[in-house]
Amino acid sequence: MSANLASLERRLRRLEERRTGEDAVYVAWGRTAAEADAVLRHARDTGIVAHWDEAIALVWRDPTPAPSSRWLVLGREHENELSDRELSLLVDAFEEEAVRREREVAAAKGADLPDLDDTDVRIRILRRESRDLPRDLRFMAIRENPEPVMHWSARGSGLVRACQCPSCLSGETSPQVQYPAHQARFRAWLKRYAPEDELYV
Numbered sequence: 001m002s003a004n005l006a007s008l009e010r011r012l013r014r015l016e017e018r019r020t021g022e023d024a025v026y027v028a029w030g031r032t033a034a035e036a037d038a039v040l041r042h043a044r045d046t047g048i049v050a051h052w053d054e055a056i057a058l059v060w061r062d063p064t065p066a067p068s069s070r071w072l073v074l075g076r077e078h079e080n081e082l083s084d085r086e087l088s089l090l091v092d093a094f095e096e097e098a099v100r101r102e103r104e105v106a107a108a109k110g111a112d113l114p115d116l117d118d119t120d121v122r123i124r125i126l127r128r129e130s131r132d133l134p135r136d137l138r139f140m141a142i143r144e145n146p147e148p149v150m151h152w153s154a155r156g157s158g159l160v161r162a163c164q165c166p167s168c169l170s171g172e173t174s175p176q177v178q179y180p181a182h183q184a185r186f187r188a189w190l191k192r193y194a195p196e197d198e199l200y201v
């Protein structure tokens with residue numbers, strides 16, 4: 001498991017602890033939201049999932065076959081039981097829920113958060129709860145602005161030539177030009193969301 005995924009997992013566990021104090025969740029996968037909901041309904045109807053259990057229906061949009069719907073126990077010793085992609089989608093879903101709850105709690109206190117987008121709200125939660133804010137903010141910045149796909153060279157035999165595809169020519173995918181488009185997006189993200197934090201990434 002990479003360092004990024006280890007941090008993801010830590011974050012997931014923290015989110016999960018906050019929800020229920022439990023460390024197991026039933027994940028129902030479907031190709032569409034309706035299909036995932038039907039899978040979850042079936043699991044509830046057949047007693048695989050009790051009404052007090054934590055369960056979540058998730059959509060698998062990748063071209064690969066959807067993972068099997070099953071109970072997942074979170075934690076380091078179980079990390080091989082779910083793929084990196086599953087973990088990442090689970091974290092997304094839990095973060096969405098954390099944002100929804102944060103907005104609800106704020107609204108209940110009369111402090112609506114209309115000017116904050118979802119990333120602002122996630123950062124608001126982090127600022128309150130993180131034990132290592134720079135690390136968590138850096139991690140979020142990297143996750144929101146993933147490294148571009150690299151095109152090392154043009155296809156074909158013979159001498160190695162730099163790729164000349166449109167995205168390489170625009171600096172999006174070519175390492176030789178330091179990914180200017182990616183760098184610009186990254187800097188803009190930091191400026192927009194964490195201007196005071198002096199993060200080096």
Ligand SMILES: [Zn+2]
Nearest residue numbers: 151163165168
């Ligand atoms: Zn290219």
